[in-house]
Amino acid sequence: MRPQRERLLEAAVRIVAEKGYAATTIGDLTREASISRTTFYELYPDKEACFLAAFDSVVEVLMRRIVRAYEAEEHWPERARAGLRALLETLAEEPALARLAMVDISSVGPAAQRRHRVAMQRLTPLFDEGRDFAPRGHRLPANTSRMAVGGVTGLIADDLVAGRTEQLPELLGDLLFAVLVPYVGPHAAVEEIRLGEGRPQPGAADGPGPATAGRPPAGSP
Amino acid sequence: MPAIRSPHESGGASRGELGGLIERERLPSGREDLPEPIVAHSQRERILVAMADSCANKGFGATTIADIVRPAGVSRATFYELFEDKEDCFQAAMELSLADAMERVVGAFSPDKPWATLVRDSAAAFLDLLASRPAFARMAMVEAPASGQRASEMHAAGKRVLLTLLDRGREEAIEAAIPASAGRAAIAGAESLIVGQILAGNAERLRELLPDVVYITIVPYLGQEEALRHSREVEA
Numbered sequence: 001m002r003p004q005r006e007r008l009l010e011a012a013v014r015i016v017a018e019k020g021y022a023a024t025t026i027g028d029l030t031r032e033a034s035i036s037r038t039t040f041y042e043l044y045p046d047k048e049a050c051f052l053a054a055f056d057s058v059v060e061v062l063m064r065r066i067v068r069a070y071e072a073e074e075h076w077p078e079r080a081r082a083g084l085r086a087l088l089e090t091l092a093e094e095p096a097l098a099r100l101a102m103v104d105i106s107s108v109g110p111a112a113q114r115r116h117r118v119a120m121q122r123l124t125p126l127f128d129e130g131r132d133f134a135p136r137g138h139r140l141p142a143n144t145s146r147m148a149v150g151g152v153t154g155l156i157a158d159d160l161v162a163g164r165t166e167q168l169p170e171l172l173g174d175l176l177f178a179v180l181v182p183y184v185g186p187h188a189a190v191e192e193i194r195l196g197e198g199r200p201q202p203g204a205a206d207g208p209g210p211a212t213a214g215r216p217p218a219g220s221p
Numbered sequence: 222m223p224a225i226r227s228p229h230e231s232g233g234a235s236r237g238e239l240g241g242l243i244e245r246e247r248l249p250s251g252r253e254d255l256p257e258p259i260v261a262h263s264q265r266e267r268i269l270v271a272m273a274d275s276c277a278n279k280g281f282g283a284t285t286i287a288d289i290v291r292p293a294g295v296s297r298a299t300f301y302e303l304f305e306d307k308e309d310c311f312q313a314a315m316e317l318s319l320a321d322a323m324e325r326v327v328g329a330f331s332p333d334k335p336w337a338t339l340v341r342d343s344a345a346a347f348l349d350l351l352a353s354r355p356a357f358a359r360m361a362m363v364e365a366p367a368s369g370q371r372a373s374e375m376h377a378a379g380k381r382v383l384l385t386l387l388d389r390g391r392e393e394a395i396e397a398a399i400p401a402s403a404g405r406a407a408i409a410g411a412e413s414l415i416v417g418q419i420l421a422g423n424a425e426r427l428r429e430l431l432p433d434v435v436y437i438t439i440v441p442y443l444g445q446e447e448a449l450r451h452s453r454e455v456e457a
Contacts, residue, residue, distance in 0.1 A: 107367040110280060110420065135446065135449075138445070140436070143430070143433040144437070146414055146417070147411060147414050150409050150411070150414060151407065151409050151437075153409070154405065155406050155409065174402040175406075177400050177402075178406035181399075181441045186394070186395060186442070193400070
């Protein structure tokens, strides 16, 4: 039998997705996890602490998958694309987990909102490599990658709320644009979406050639 | 519903600013020369300000009726004459915060302004308003999306108005094939930066985010060079 803590966190993800955070009681959690109330209070002081722990475990799963996909690619922006695809596919496969991580978390209170932000900001390094692609001699605003992450999570949350969980992978092009446009501008970002859809522009290089957003200008790190 | 008017919006500190508003508008008890509706109106506003303040300081859940009536200078009986309960009061304060924020943004609108100027002016007005009233900033940006049907619908409606204004940039866009979601993503990006600043307790310094907000909202439409130029200009 799996550890009680693990059962409880999985139960929390399921129940909160079903009933929403506010309506979930500790009784629901102990019943679903087949543990006693005493055990619950040995593990967590209250419902919020349990929910936050469930959130943390969800974030770990998501981050592991994203980072693995990201590191499998050698160059940016392919790396960003791979990371975003892994995020969307995981969320689409695990609707309960998706809701908890991207929607319900914001209704729990300020502590949870802070936790959510910290977790999402772990995505910024995926995008900040794009700084090397900025027009020569220009420095992008300091918060560019934070805003890119905000755009990504905002679009995902909109789709989840609208019940389009299964179709999330179709959002890849939109997310890619949101992430790339501050770094490479609208033309190159649109071009990058086309490449991802397997519709290279006439005359584009065959095979695994460099994407149109291109490599960093010569001389940049 | 009348928005809470504060003639000293440029004032800095959070609680002081709201406290000042309360002090200034406090009516001496037993003023019989004032007609009843005016007294009630002022009481209502003081209660809403106190509600926003308390939410900012200890959160909605921990806020008690005593936390509201004491700084508002009204009796419990008056509170219950004006509002059904704590939730009802919270909703009213929330709606006021959102209505005020939207009014500010839409107020910067003028059909003669070039689109990029409009974006810059609206963003500046919006950030200045939030910075001048941190408790309301928190309500409109942090609590509203997460607190019940009515407030989250209003928040969503406000964002749609912003999106409509922003997406007029498509008429001037340098790239024809930008995705339909480009404006929504830009607004979500700016929003998350603003919310982060509020949650970190730095609402009064929101104006510092203007160059970032201007960049992210202009870049999908006019491209990097123009977005950087506008961003640098508002920084100056």
